[in-house]
Amino acid sequence: MPIAKSLKKVQAKLGKNGASTGVHPRARKFKQLSRASLREEKLKKQRGERGRTREWQNARLKYMHDLVLVDPTPDRTQLNEDELKALIVKFIGRHDLELARLKEERRPGRPMSSRQDAIQTQQQSENEEFKTGFLVPDLLSPAGYKAFHDWKKDFNGMDSFAMIRMSRDLGLQQVSAADELMEE
Template sequence: MPKSLEKTRKKIAKKRVNITALHENSRDSQRLRRAQMRDDRLARVASARKKGDQPLIVRAAFFREVVRENDGNPLELPAIHSHIETFVHQHDEEFSALKKERRAGRPASTREDILRTKIAVDEKEYENGFYLPDLTDADNVVFLQRWDGDWSYLSTLKWVWISKAGIVKPAKFPPKGQS
């Protein structure tokens, strides 16, 4: 959490008795405004980064549950492919329900459009190479089970690209625009 405003306010309070009696354009009030703008900017950047990291966290959580259902044992490639299919098509039921409840001739709802694009993007990624933790490595499976939802811990896992054709390539974390 940004603290430059608190620090600036504290420094100004040390040299002044009454901090509320600042002139509108004084140096101290300008310092306070700059500190406030910096804190706002840092908070905005942090929230944007967190929003961008969310899909990988959701993906890792899904495959952590898959590993837990398998009693912490590594998976074979055909089983991984079936779980990838499950992940890619996890929104199909909601999408079809939204499609059915829509009256004929009406445009699609925003939620329906979001689900359609999400499904299409995941299918395209699966064709080219789906990014996920390596579930065939026993050590990696143990690390994935220990994961507590923290972004920084994900870098300790081994990640791979698995295509629909069965090609497995090692990958680095986080993905840098590949796929």
């Protein structure tokens, strides 16, 4: 007989008798229940992590989309590598004004505020990612630029354009769909 993996199925198999009388800790049904509940917790955790990753990626793309839309040359069809690197540097430095304000407000000898610490940690991690390969939309090709320019900033539309990795030193690195899924 196959093992029921869903917590709801296991609880339904237990029925009303198992719920009211309880289950012995070494019983087969107890083991089924514990396995199913651990699986439910694991799946819930994975869904949360996937959602946070997508949220973070969506916020990054929205910010870059706003930078692309304010481009002074309306007839542009693509970016070159240096312009894309400059876009990434602007993205990494997006909190520089707030960071400078927080440093100025802090009295000498006092520890950093939690917000300042969070911003600095985020900037350090983004700089490290930029050294190894920063995940950005493919704005180097005309088709990728047009798809990203036409993007409506919705969650489901993120799959309509290709992603690449741009490194500070190594330059362009292509990203396959399998690599992108493994990151999530």
